[in-house]
Amino acid sequence: MTPVNYVDSSYARCKDTYKSMEGSIFMVTEEPVLYEYKHQATVALSTVEVKYMRFSQVTAQAIWLVKFFDEIGLPTTTPIHIYANNMGSITNTVNGKNYRRTIHIDVKYHFAKEYVKLGIVVFEYTSSNKNLADLFTKPLL
Secondary structure, X not given: OOOEEEEEEEOOOOOOOOOOEEEEEEEEOOEEEEEEEEEOOOOOOOHHHHHHHHHHHHHHHHHHHXXXXXXXXXXXXXXXXXXXXXXXXXXXXXXXXXXXXXXXXXXXXXXHHHHHHOOOEEEEEOOHHHOOOHHHHOOOO
């Protein structure tokens, strides 16, 4: 069994604090097993940064989920596929380089890069209309 994650963020959604909204959903056998929707803890300076910050948190959740399933006797296979709709964030995460434009991002958000290198998680592009986490970050009309 392999969990799959969809992640999305909405840049500066809150007009009072300018914090971004973030959401993600883990699916196993096409059923939701873990989801989250909240304001980010800090203000981000770009859409790439917003999603990159979320990638770190989702990576930590993926590792926890794999360990939890192993503890209850449900072994998982890796890598866990994490789908997002921002190529800048995905590229920044998977290529292992740090760019001049991202030097300001706190070290704790580079966590995801380590697990990409280890082959535990894989970040892949998905369009917004196929991103299940999109519903957490857009207003319902």
